[in-house]
Amino acid sequence: MSMQADHSNRSWYKRNEIALTPWLFLIPGILMFLFYVILPVFQSFYISTLDWDGLGQGTSVGLENYRELWHDPAFYISLRNNLIWLALYLLAIPAGLFIALFLNQTVTGIRLYKSLFFFPFVISQVVVGLVFTWFYDPTFGLLNTFIGWFGFGPINVLGDPTYVTYGIIAAGLWPQTAYCMILYLTGLNAVDPEQIEAARLDGAKGWRMLWYVIIPQLKPATFIAFVVTVIGALRSFDLISIMTNGGPFGESRVLSFYMFEVALSEYGFRMGYGAAIAVVLFLIMLCFITYFLYSMYKEERGH
Template identity: 50%
Template sequence: MALLTRKTRSWLTPALLLFPPVALFLAVIVFTSFQSVWISFHRYDGFGDLTWIGLGNYEELLQDPQFFVSLRNNVIWLVLFMLAPPLGLAVALLVNQKIRGMRIAKSLFFVPLVLAPVAVGVVFSWVYTPQIGLLSKVFSLFGAEAPALLSDERWVTFAVVGAALWPQIAFCMVLYLAGLNNLSEDLIAAGRVDGAKGATMLWHIVLPQLTQVSFIAVAITAIGALRSFDMISVMTAGGPFGSSSTLAYQMYEQSIFSYRFGYGAAIATVLFAIMSVFIAWYLSRVTRNDARSS
């Protein structure tokens, strides 16, 4: 009986500790995800009954020009956000140097990470403001007039992505700093004995040890780009004329302001499918590379 009790305790305690988070994940994430997919096949205003329309919402998506504008903007976010991991690595390599005053520089680079996205959006809205913003002051030094980026349909998405990159680079920097602090000193010493230094040391000794960190940085950055919402909400509210909207913001706009929860759920389902395809492709690439290296 004592042996049975000991065996029972070996799995009962972990099971009890895991039950609350697993139950919360199933209730908040998994169940609501399936519910969102189910709602996407209905016409629903958030208050009345669900009305089954099948693929009606998805057919409307294919005829909605705003959906393709939002989809294009998500692609722009994804492509430009991929600059965050290499730039974060570059900053991490810089601030990881043992130079006097580098701790202060490290703190300054860390600041964007602790700021709320709303605060970052407000700051960059002022930076981009014509006549009085920081950007206009820089342009005035060269006798030029700063463009109104947030009012220009051609450049507004790039301006918002530029603002969002600031904290994302800081996040990647922190990840790479943690990885740099866990590098194998034996491998580095062996590389130095073989004459490796500079770019050779970085490419053949340092970067292979940062593979897992890079995987996390790229995956989180890609997910952040695909679900971009808060910076758009603060800086442009999807404008001008919907030119800066993304799928996440269009979903919010259709559901909350237009009371079209079924249509918003269809947009959310498409966004979820895109994220799933990207993550599956990325995981397959990483798994294949790990198999080759081993």
């Protein structure tokens, strides 16, 4: 009987081997994703209902952390800056597309140009932050040297609450545009040359060719670029930490940096309050990505 059962088990696996084999490779990745991504999300929701310093026993306070957020001016400054980051960071997508279209040509020296545009993507964000900090410096920075040629006085970009957020965003756009450019260069390699040739025979060229023939074939690259850019804009932390540390007067804070401050820095290890900020940030990110996924799903169903 045992030999028959063993034979039956082997037969069942052999019958389903093609369907089961991919899952055997996927299971380790799925388990890691559940443990390191999904579980911490639910833990953040739970911790946001606690008054906890990260060490001792937490005390349940219900929605008190969220009520405090509602009346916290620093939270609204951070939220406003995050929305500015999001709006301006999305400029990396069309900028990356047009650079990719330029670099997709076969002209002399194109490999050198590709290397120059690719360079910001491979260097550390710390280096990017330091380079732009020196660039903006009001005493010896290149920016003020350049505007001085036209008779304008020095501008302390990182020390002025009016300009500081835009200055940091400009620094972040440099490597983000390079990343979008790489995605579009990869996507352009998959564009169907027969469709382009057919469009040329129909008289399409220039912007019409780009809008009606090339861009529709770049939707997968656009989706990845959009998701990565939205996530990058909403979780921006490193450049702010390096360039201003949230200053001047907290005007360059974003939600991720404010979360770090209240949970692990000068505000006294308020893990519950920091988790509440993290939950708000997660929900904002989820709304944007869900909307874009739903739009793509509707469009695919329409076809």
